[in-house]
Amino acid sequence: MTLALAAQGARGGLFEGLWGMGPLVSAILGFFVVLGVASVLPMFWTWAERRVAGRIQQRPGPNRVGPFGLIQALADGVKLMVKEDIVPADSSRFLFMLAPAIVLGGTLVAFGMLPLSPSGIIVDTHLGIYLIGAFLALEAIGVIMAGWASNNKWSILGGMREAAQLVSYEVPIGILFLMAGVVYGSLNLADMVHGQEDGAFFGLGGWLVFRMVPFGPIAFLVFYTAILAESKRAPFDLPEAESELVSGFHTEYSGIRFSFFFLSEYAAMFLLSGIAVCIFLGGWNLPLVPGSFWRDHGIVGELLAAASMILKSFVLVFVMLWLRWTLPRIRIDQVMSVCYKYLTPLAFACLLAAAFFVETEA
């Protein structure tokens, strides 16, 4: 499916033209690059999460394996891989084994539509963010599947909560995607980044978060809150709620299958932060750097753009980790009321305001 999409949509993939490669080969190669980025960076962030947690609790966190404990994530990965693969006797074996693959697959495929640099986008389609939304929604199916197949009360409760939460928070996210479409006239994330180049105030004025005050900043805060819930981070970590549901839908999972869920959570954090950066924080654009800089310097420009992009989304991920150790978990009815009573009306207001601003500016 990915390859079909990639072959159909690739319009200027990362490697196209390099060594005479066609769009299909370029897309396949690019997909493996993104697969590498999408699975190595989250590993590094599990380390960052534990270091940040440690620092906030006045302890150093993992610091034994490698310099500053950087290889800790690798050691954990090896440990998870050699663990015994346990499938509970009363579980639905096929669904139990399929669920982690669906969850991780949905998240990784969504990476294909995220531009890391001006031409570092694998599936360059016109419906970029909506495809991402569609593939992220696969996660809910996988999670319900995991919860149901585990034949465990905690798991089914966690899976149901997760489904309710994911489907609800897709509403404000979808509305804000629409708002971005209204503002930039495109649903492709790379086009959105190009739309934020060369603004006023040293280039900062072009970023959506600084435009249409106060609606730009409000839209960013609403989107950020919604992606917190979408990636199951505290204070919206009800599906995993350790103190109530053991660990929710992945209670029965161990070893490599558990690590699939784990990787998918951190990859989703990175992906959703990347989308927030692309829509609201100017993508790879930096203040004082003209938008043509990234395109005119060949592979160096592309790599610098990717570094800028990853750094920016790391700042957002850091705030996620910071929030996790600040806020207690909220109740399930509060999760729902935050979504439907507060975020959705605000998102609608931002959409209307964006339409109004775009109309008056034109």
Add this chain to the structure above:
Amino acid sequence: MRARSPVTRYFRNLWSGFFTTLVGMRITIQYFFTKTVTFQYPEQRMPIAPRYRGIHYLEQDLCIACRVCERACPIDCIEIRFERHPGSVNEWFEFSLDYNKCMFCELCCHPCPTTCIHMGRRCALVKTTVVSSSTTS
């Protein structure tokens, strides 16, 4: 308190939700930048207080096997095997102290007539080799 309209309440809720989160985040980021308070155990050790009661230290030459410590011990973890020499001091050949029972109360040290048993400053019963892991001597 003055009754507020639902609209005011709605926006107040929204604002307090946002503002209190910022307050919490300010507190946690302060902790983030403070120094760690933990000790990295094998390299760093906590300072040991002068009157710390650790693993016992026995001055073997001074011990006269009078069994006062054995009787003083509230949980009977000391056992001394010795030979009587009439007219002279007793000669002990096994002084065993069961650290599975010992609660480090120091009651064995005070009555000793020759003050030969002391509380040491070592606290770890861990050994680095399997051979030397026995606690009886």
